[in-house]
Amino acid sequence: MIRDITIGQYYPADSLLHRLDPRVKLLGTLVFxxxxxxxxxxxxxxxxxxxxxxxxxxxxxxxxxxxxxxxxVMILLLISVGFNIFLTDGEHVLLEFWIIKITWEGVKQALFxxxxxxxxxxxxxxxTLTTTPNxxxxxxxxxxxxxxxxxxxxxxxxxxxxxxxxxxxxxxxxTDKIMKAxxxxxxDFETGGLIQKAKALVPILVPLFISSFRRATDLAMAMEARCxxxxxxxxxxxxxxxxxDYITYVVFAIYLALMILVGRL
Amino acid sequence: MIELKNIxxxxxxxxxxxxxxxxxxxxxxxxxxxxxxxxHTGSGKSTLIQHLNGxxxxxxxxxxxxxxxxxxxxxxxxxxxxxxxLVFQYPEHQxxxxxxxxxxxxxxxxxxxxxxEIRARAREALDLVGLDESYDKVxxxxxxxxxxxxxxxxxxxxxxxxxxILDEPTAGLDPKGRDEILDQVAKLHRERGxxxxxxxxxxxxxxxxVDRIIVMNHGQVAFDGVPKEVFRHYQELETMGxxxxxxxxxxQALRAKGFPIGEDITTVEEAKAAILxxxxxxx
Ligand SMILES: Nc1ncnc2c1ncn2[C@@H]1O[C@H](COP(=O)(O)OP(=O)(O)OP(=O)(O)O)[C@@H](O)[C@H]1O
Ligand SMILES: [Mg+2]
Numbered sequence: 001m002i003r004d005i006t007i008g009q010y011y012p013a014d015s016l017l018h019r020l021d022p023r024v025k026l027l028g029t030l031v032f033x034x035x036x037x038x039x040x041x042x043x044x045x046x047x048x049x050x051x052x053x054x055x056x057x058x059x060x061x062x063x064x065x066x067x068x069x070x071x072x073v074m075i076l077l078l079i080s081v082g083f084n085i086f087l088t089d090g091e092h093v094l095l096e097f098w099i100i101k102i103t104w105e106g107v108k109q110a111l112f113x114x115x116x117x118x119x120x121x122x123x124x125x126x127x128t129l130t131t132t133p134n135x136x137x138x139x140x141x142x143x144x145x146x147x148x149x150x151x152x153x154x155x156x157x158x159x160x161x162x163x164x165x166x167x168x169x170x171x172x173x174x175t176d177k178i179m180k181a182x183x184x185x186x187x188d189f190e191t192g193g194l195i196q197k198a199k200a201l202v203p204i205l206v207p208l209f210i211s212s213f214r215r216a217t218d219l220a221m222a223m224e225a226r227c228x229x230x231x232x233x234x235x236x237x238x239x240x241x242x243x244x245d246y247i248t249y250v251v252f253a254i255y256l257a258l259m260i261l262v263g264r265l
Numbered sequence: 266m267i268e269l270k271n272i273x274x275x276x277x278x279x280x281x282x283x284x285x286x287x288x289x290x291x292x293x294x295x296x297x298x299x300x301x302x303x304x305h306t307g308s309g310k311s312t313l314i315q316h317l318n319g320x321x322x323x324x325x326x327x328x329x330x331x332x333x334x335x336x337x338x339x340x341x342x343x344x345x346x347x348x349x350x351l352v353f354q355y356p357e358h359q360x361x362x363x364x365x366x367x368x369x370x371x372x373x374x375x376x377x378x379x380x381x382e383i384r385a386r387a388r389e390a391l392d393l394v395g396l397d398e399s400y401d402k403v404x405x406x407x408x409x410x411x412x413x414x415x416x417x418x419x420x421x422x423x424x425x426x427x428x429x430i431l432d433e434p435t436a437g438l439d440p441k442g443r444d445e446i447l448d449q450v451a452k453l454h455r456e457r458g459x460x461x462x463x464x465x466x467x468x469x470x471x472x473x474x475v476d477r478i479i480v481m482n483h484g485q486v487a488f489d490g491v492p493k494e495v496f497r498h499y500q501e502l503e504t505m506g507x508x509x510x511x512x513x514x515x516x517q518a519l520r521a522k523g524f525p526i527g528e529d530i531t532t533v534e535e536a537k538a539a540i541l542x543x544x545x546x547x548x
Contacts, residue, residue: 177358182371184318184350184351184353185359185372185420210406
C-alpha cells in the first residue's frame with residue numbers, strides 16, 4: 001500500500017538508461033518536460049508518447065512498476081482534470097444545466113492537461129527509477145557547478161537532496177513497521193469517518209517524527225565525526241562522458257527540434 | 266492453540282528483488298507453552314511471528330487459531346490481535362502519547378472497553394513490568410531505554426493476550442535489564458498460564474526459561490524440541506551461526522576426556538551439580 005509510491009525510488013536493472021551519465025538524464029528530463037509544454041496538438045502528444053514509450057522500452061523497467069507510481073498521484077490528476085473540464089469556457093457547448101457547463105474546449109483542455117501530467121510524472125520517475133540517488137546528486141552537483149561562481153551553495157544543496165532522497169525508503173520502511181506495531185495494539189486505520197481516520201494517524205506520525213529527528217541527529221553526528229565540512233571534496237568516481245552520452249544528447253536535441261516543428265500543428 | 270500449515274512467504278512480490286523469507290513452515294503452538302524461537306539474523310523469525318497475529322498474510326499456506334482459519338472470510342483480525350499480543354523488536358519506537366499511562370491505555374481503548382476497565386488494565390500491566398504509579402504521568406520520551414521498553418511491553422500486556430510474542434525483548438539491554446525483563450515474562454507465564462513465544466539470538470537467554478526451542482535457518486524450521494534435544498546438535502547449530510550455551514561445550518569437553526557426565530545438561534546449575542558429583546565421587 002505505502003510501498004506503491006515509486007517517485008524517488010530506484011529500480012535496479014541493467015540497461016542503456018541505467019548506464020547513462022546522470023547529467024544527460026537530468027537535462028534529458030528537463031528537455032522532455034519543456035517539450036510537454038510546447039506540445040499543443042494531437043500530433044505533439046503522439047510524438048511525446050512515442051518518445052516516452054521508447055525510453056521506457058530502453059530502461060528495462062516494467063511498465064507495471066511505472067503505472068503503480070501513477071496511482072499515488074491519481075487524486076491530484078483527477079482534481080486538475082476536473083477543474084479543466086468544468087471551468088474552461090468555449091463555444092462548442094456539449095452539456096449545460098444549472099451552473100455546470102461542459103464545453104468541447106474544456107474536454108480537450110482536460111485531456112491535454114491530464115496527459116501532460118501523466119507524461120510529466122512518468123518521465124521524471126523514469127529518471128529516478130534508472131538513477132541511484134547518489135548518481136543523481138552527483139550529476140546535479142557537477143552539472144550545476146558553474147553556479148558556484150555566483151556563490152550558490154550548490155554542494156550543500158546537492159548534499160541535502162541526496163540525504164532527503166536516501167531517507168525516503170527508510171521512512172517508508174519505518175512507517176510500515178510503526179503501522180504494524182500499532183495494529184498489533186488494535187489500532188484501526190481503515191474504518192471510520194475522515195476525522196477518525198485523521199486521528200488514527202497520530203500514533204503513526206508521532207513516532208515517525210521522533211525517529212526522523214533521532215536519525216537526523218545521528219547522521220549529523222556521524223558526519224561531523226568524519227570531519228565533513230562541506231566544500232572541496234574530491235570524488236572517488238568523477239563523472240565522465242562516454243560516446244553513448246553524446247549520442248543521447250543529439251537524440252534529445254533532435255526530439256526537441258521535432259517537437260518545436262510539429263508540436264503546435 | 267495456533268497451527269501453521271505449510272506457510273510460505275515472499276517479500277517483494279512482483280519486483281526484481283524477491284526474498285523467499287519463509288519456506289514451507291509447519292508448526293503447532295499448544296496453549297501454555299513457553300517457546301524459544303531462535304535463528305541467525307535474517308532467518309525469518311520476525312517474519313514468522315508477524316504471521317501469527319495476521320499482520321503479514323502468507324503467500325501460501327494456512328494458519329488455524331483454535332481450529333479456525335484466520336484467513337477465512339469474516340474472521341475478526343482485530344479479535345485475533347487482542348488474543349495474540351505481539352511486542353515488536355525495539356518496541357519503544359512505537360510510543361507516542363504524552364504520558365506513560367495514556368500510552369498503555371491505547372491497546373485496551375482500541376478494544377472498545379469502558380474507561381474503568383481500561384484504567385484497571387493499564388495499571389495492572391504497568392505493575393507487571395515493574396513500573397509503579399510514580400511513572401504514570403512521566404512522558405515516555407524522558408525514560409531510559411529499558412524503561413521505555415517496559416512501557417511498550419505493558420502496552421501489549423494491557424490487552425490481556427492469551428499468547429504473548431516478544432521479538433528480541435532484550436536487544437540492546439544490559440545484563441541486569443535483560444534478566445529483569447525475562448524474569449518478569451517467565452513469572453507471567455507461570456502465574457497466568459499464557460503461551461509465550463520468545464524470539465532471541467541467544468541460546469543462553471532462552472535455555473534457562475523455555476520448554477521448547479524452535480530453530481529457524483534460512484526460512485525453514487531446522488530443529489524443534491526440548492532444549493536438551495536441540496543442544497545435542499550443537500555442531501549443526503554452529504554451522505547456522507548459532508551456538509549452544511557455553512556449559513554445553515564444557516560438558517562435551519569433559520565427556521570427551523572420559524568424565525561420566527550426562528550429556529543433557531543445559532544450564533550452569535545442572536552442570537555444577539553434575540561436576541561436583543563426579544569430582545566428589547573420585548575423592
Ligand atoms: N520489509 C521487508 N522487505 C523485504 N525483505 C524483507 C523485509 N523484512 C525482512 N526481509 C527479508 O526477509 C528475511 C527474513 O527477515 P526477518 O526480519 O524475518 O529475519 P529475522 O530472523 O527476524 O532477523 P533478525 O534476527 O535480524 O531480526 C531477510 O532475508 C530479510 O532481508
Ligand atoms: Mg527480527
